[in-house]
Amino acid sequence: MARGQWKQWIEGWPVYRQFTDGDRTGRGAAAKSRVTGSLKARTSSADKVVKSICPYCAVGCGQNVFVKDGKVTHIEGDPDSPISRGRLCPKGSASLQLTTGSARQYQVLYRRPYGTEWETLDLDTAMDMIADRVLEARDEGWQSEVDGLVTNRTLGFASLGGATLDNEENYLLKKLYTALGAIQVENQARI
Incomplete structure (x- = not known):
């Protein structure tokens, strides 16, 4: 390695920068590499951030929902929430799957009594079935x-x-x- 390359390598070394840049604890700029300096937060490209609440349990942890082009791109804990202070449990952290998961259904599925297969219903038919059953149960x-x-x-x-x-x-x-x-x-x- 040539002398200039050695110098460049040594000066790029985090331990060297830690002692020469005054960052003795190594928790500031000394810890950054060229790669980390070029990284962007995955939420930086969002068009807007919508405040929400996790739908999983009775705690009601706050969530920041990041939206780009009308689609949810990322969900993380809301640090402004007095309940969760930016933290989410594993279920809350995975709640992005509720909106973008491949298993999400976009139509009404119905399985008839004693049936073995699901069938697709239109929403109006399903709502009518629910209303009829509620009124029938009410009357009985x-x-x-x-x-x-x-x-x-x-x-x-x-x-x-x-x-x-x-x-x-x-x-x-x-x-x-x-x-x-x-x-x-x-x-x-x-x-």
């Missing part, structure tokens, strides 16, 4: 009175809400189920 379990007291309720169905629904969503769901006569309304966040 309807109690106009119990022990001579007027109740006007149904035990035909119940609701267990998701843990990451906010207060407004929970309020609207409670109003819906109460209007339908349901009395068994609970939320996962309280369990």
